[in-house]
Amino acid sequence: MNGNQLIGLAPIITLSTASIAVMLGIAIKRNFVLTCSITAFGIIISLLAVAVACQESPIQATLLIRMDNYALFFMALLLLASLAVLGFCYDYFKNFEGDNEELLLLLLTALLGAFVLVSSSHFASFFLGLETLSISLFALISYPLNQTRPLEAAIKYLILSGVSSAFLLMGMALIYAQSGELYFKDIGNFIANQPGMNIMMLSGVILIVAGLGFKLSLAPFHLWTPDVYQGAPAPITAFIATVSKGAVFVVLLRYFVSSHNYVYTPLVTVFSVIAVLSILGGNLLALLQNNVKRLLAYSSIAHIGYLLAAFIAAASIAPSLAIESVTFYLLAYFITTIGAFGVVSLLSTPETEADDISSYRGLFWRRPWLAAVFTLMLLSLAGIPLTAGFIGKFYIFTSAADSRLWGLLFAIIIGSGLGLYYYLRIIVVMSMSGEATVIKSVNPDKDRISKATLAVLTILLVWFGIYPGFLINVIQSVSLSLG
Amino acid sequence: MILPALIAVLIAGGFTAWFSESKNPDAPRWAAAITLIIEAVLVAGQFVGTEHTDPMSASLSPAWIAGFERPWISRFGIGFHLAMDGVSLLLIALTVLLGFMAVSSSWTEIKSRQGFFFFNLLTCLAGTVGVFLAVDLFLFFFFWELMIIPMYFLISIWGHENRTYAAIKFVIFTQVSSLLMLVAIVALVLISHDHAGEYTFDYFKLLNTKIDPDVAFWLMLCFFTAFTVKLPAVPFHTWLPDAHTQAPTGGSVILAGVLLKTGAYGLLRFVIPLFPEAAHQFAPVAMTMGAVSVLYAAVMAFAQSDLKRLIAYTSISHMGFILLGIFSWNFLAMQGAVITMLAHGISASALFMIAGALQERLHTREMGVMGGLWPALPRLSAFALFFALASLGLPGLGNFIGEFLVLLGAFKVSALLTSVAALVLILSPVYSLVIIQKAFHGPMQNHSSLSDFNRHELASMGLLVLTTLWLGLGPQAVLNLSAPACKQIMQDFVAMEH
Incomplete structure (x- = not known):
């Protein structure tokens, strides 16, 4: 390994160092505020390291890790998302009895796993990253130990995650058995040199898709999602919904683009079926929910379905446009989801989550700013203009129309119509007058960090919704680095 | 700027x-x-x-x-x-x-x-x-x-x-x-x-x-x-x-x-x-939709007992005229559609304002419980009559000009559809007069003292009356303004035909 590669790996190294620092910090002195500060400091230093590594990109640092603009962009995104989640975690857990410090350590290790995922170019790092992420998540979900719901959620996630890892490994094994390669590019060369379709390879890829489908909670692998979303503490739910799903989607896209797996046309059918099922299933089931966290869980199933439409489009159009669409949509989805769960977390305590729709009654008149932020987030999820979600949806439409996926587009339109119904329902409830079951008494001096984070997220949401030009230029260069 | x-x-x-x-x-x-x-x-x-x-x-x-x-x-x-x-x-x-x-x-x-x-x-x-x-x-x-x-x-x-x-x-x-x-x-x-x-x-x-x-x-x-x-x-x-x-x-x-x-x-x-070619191909369907809207909504309006709902159906009926006019591919009909847009905007809004004023005073929109309001609310009732007449297309008021131009233009294109749509000239007086009859005439219901239109309501209503009269009596200024735009739209089509 030479010096350049070391610089390329700087973000991962910095983040590992930060995790160790946090661990040592906890061993020396248990103090929630101090640990939070170290974590935040570690994340900011890692962001700087990403900036440093940009100079060396693209660089293949060992066979396992490829540091290109695509990886670095998502690393920055994941770091910023974690910083926002950290802000919510601080306000959420600061008054909670018990040892809260390890939570932050787990957050960093999960982030480390996600880092390895987004930069992996080899099945070994793919699997290692995924497991590091998942194992940290089990503990994060069940962090409020003395309650039943988080424990139940963690057990569900643990078992299904184990099963999905088994699928994934089996798929990798089948591919290795045929091609003798684990490196994405070499698998690509193998596929390119093979005449016709190799059934074993195809089965391997389908198993990998099934395994990742669990992590992405695509229908029909979505069964864990509502329970885990509901059970996990609200900031952690935001983390699962964004960092975990985002990183997995990023590696899936990288694998498909760099290994030329799109030439297996049956896969496009498989993905289309999964996408339609996710869009319709997610939206239809969300209609029945009275629990905001479960509702957002089902809506996230649908959103990954929309994202899959752009992913499928990459099979038949220039991959750079599809990657651009996926990247923009993911970014909008990150801002929106973290914002929405941030509002939930601001209204909740570790003892009682404000997840029943009735606790939002009259929020508009009790806490107008918070309600306005939540409304904007929901409108962005629904893809209404002025928000980043609209530009994201526009990108998905463009990619899908460019590759003539009319059926899928029709499903997206139906899904959006259904989606509007339940998003508007929350907004209606917020605008009703009447008494609500207030879980957390309002104290204007508290929760400053969460409020500041929400303000930043809202500004970004509207900024990227109205004037996305700058962001689009950045994302365009990112997409070219992979495509 | x-x-x-x-x-x-x-x-x-x-x-x-x-x-x-x-x-x-x-x-x-x-x-x-x-x-x-x-x-x-x-x-x-x-x-x-x-x-x-x-x-x-x-x-x-x-x-x-x-x-x-x-x-x-x-x-x-x-x-x-x-x-x-x-x-x-x-x-x-x-x-x-x-x-x-x-x-x-x-x-x-x-x-x-x-x-x-x-x-x-x-x-x-x-x-x-x-x-x-x-x-x-x-x-x-x-x-x-x-x-x-x-x-x-x-x-x-x-x-x-x-x-x-x-x-x-x-x-x-x-x-x-x-x-x-x-x-x-x-x-x-x-x-x-x-x-x-x-x-x-x-x-x-x-x-x-x-x-x-x-x-x-x-x-x-x-x-x-x-x-x-x-x-x-x-x-x-x-x-x-x-x-x-x-x-x-x-x-x-x-x-x-x-x-x-x-x-x-x-x-x-x-x-x-x-899409001039495709739209032209589709025009018969669109015109039929327009004619059906005109008649169907007029019949539906007649069947309503809720005042606002009735006015809503009359809107659909008038919008049918616009659809008919736009897809007639005809300069006159297109001009008529523009006038109808303006005139309907004014008359429908005025009727909704009257319905709203009634609801504010009576707390109901049901025409069944209104009845005999004319003596109690003479000014409001007079305005209601005026806009009901405008809505049914009384000559001299804006809506008449629009509908007349649409029918005139569309007749050259499809005499059958135009004749069918023209049947609404019988239906619209029916529903318009139903409003007047049920709500303002007939035996006086037991209403405690009601306040008539106050000064600022009179002022806004008066403005709308003047605009409707202006559109009905001197529409040329408006037609001149919309003519270049309509010609432009027609031009693309004429250019295509040759």
Whole structure:
């Protein structure tokens, strides 16, 4: 390994160092505020390291890790998302009895796993990253130990995650058995040199898709999602919904683009079926929910379905446009989801989550700013203009129309119509007058960090919704680095 | 620069109204009124300026009065491109006039959360003005969606008993149909990208795109669906009676007067010029839909006992005329459609204001329990009679000119459909007179003392009466203003035929 590669790996190294620092910090002195500060400091230093590594990109640092603009962009995104989640975690857990410090350590290790995922170019790092992420998540979900719901959620996630890892490994094994390669590019060369379709390879890829489908909670692998979303503490739910799903989607896209797996046309059918099922299933089931966290869980199933439409489009159009669409949509989805769960977390305590729709009654008149932020987030999820979600949806439409996926587009339109119904329902409830079951008494001096984070997220949401030009230029260069 | 100001003034006014509430609970309505006065001055300036050619619009054909262009999202060739021709100017003037009416009718009706109410009212108007000005398809879609959300809040927060259902139905109908339009816009841009090698959403550049006839038909159908849902025409009309009935008076005024016109405007501005062949092929179907809407909605109106619901159905009936006129491919009929848009905007809004005033006084919209109001409310009743007559198309009033021109133009194209649609001349007096008979004549119901129209209600009603009379007696000024725009639209078609 030479010096350049070391610089390329700087973000991962910095983040590992930060995790160790946090661990040592906890061993020396248990103090929630101090640990939070170290974590935040570690994340900011890692962001700087990403900036440093940009100079060396693209660089293949060992066979396992490829540091290109695509990886670095998502690393920055994941770091910023974690910083926002950290802000919510601080306000959420600061008054909670018990040892809260390890939570932050787990957050960093999960982030480390996600880092390895987004930069992996080899099945070994793919699997290692995924497991590091998942194992940290089990503990994060069940962090409020003395309650039943988080424990139940963690057990569900643990078992299904184990099963999905088994699928994934089996798929990798089948591919290795045929091609003798684990490196994405070499698998690509193998596929390119093979005449016709190799059934074993195809089965391997389908198993990998099934395994990742669990992590992405695509229908029909979505069964864990509502329970885990509901059970996990609200900031952690935001983390699962964004960092975990985002990183997995990023590696899936990288694998498909760099290994030329799109030439297996049956896969496009498989993905289309999964996408339609996710869009319709997610939206239809969300209609029945009275629990905001479960509702957002089902809506996230649908959103990954929309994202899959752009992913499928990459099979038949220039991959750079599809990657651009996926990247923009993911970014909008990150801002929106973290914002929405941030509002939930601001209204909740570790003892009682404000997840029943009735606790939002009259929020508009009790806490107008918070309600306005939540409304904007929901409108962005629904893809209404002025928000980043609209530009994201526009990108998905463009990619899908460019590759003539009319059926899928029709499903997206139906899904959006259904989606509007339940998003508007929350907004209606917020605008009703009447008494609500207030879980957390309002104290204007508290929760400053969460409020500041929400303000930043809202500004970004509207900024990227109205004037996305700058962001689009950045994302365009990112997409070219992979495509 | 004046065109973006038209939109910015309304948005700024909306925020002022919202934030001024904390200072003084009465401030929002004054802020809204002042905003509209500024807007009216700006629009009036445009009327004066029609004689001069704006240097910005020198590159455009003479039909365009003013233009404004800035790059926005250069990745996809999206520009912040606004332009105004006679039709948009007239519709914006209508928007401002009805904006005043909406503020005036909400003056005392809205008692809670006035700041947010007037914010939504003004942003909804801003979205509508944007729709009438945008000549970039992305920008048009942006405004198209933007005007829905404030209207949703107006209905769902300040509406009547069944407001949640009505508001959500309204949004879902318009949103789903407009996503169809988004697909069509994107597909159109991609087709032009295949030919020209660069992305552009600019209306003028897309006008000359060569499209395969089959594809053009489907794209046209997507646009057509989005606009006829908004118009609305049978069979896409079911959201409208609910939304109108449940909306507060100010919301109904904007909805009937202005929002419906965006559908007609879209047909005129986009469907016909962008897809002339496909639209021409489709014209018989569209005209049939128009004729069916005219008759069906008139019959439905007759069967209603809820006053606002009845007026809502008459709106659908009048919108059928517009559909008939636009798809007649005929200069006269198209001019008639424009006049009908304006005249219906005024008469329907006035009727909704009267219905709202009655509801404020009687707390009901059921005509069955009204009866014999004339002696108790002589001024209100007289205005109701006037606008009922306007709505049935009495010669000398605006609606007559519009419907007459439409029928005259359409007769040359399809004598059968026109004759069928003309049957409404029998039906519309029936439903109009039913209002007068049931609500204002007959035995006096037991009403405790009712207050008649006060001074500011009289002033707003008087303004609407004058406008209707003006449109009916001297429509030439309006026709002159809309003629170049209509000719421009026809030109594309005539050029195609030769």
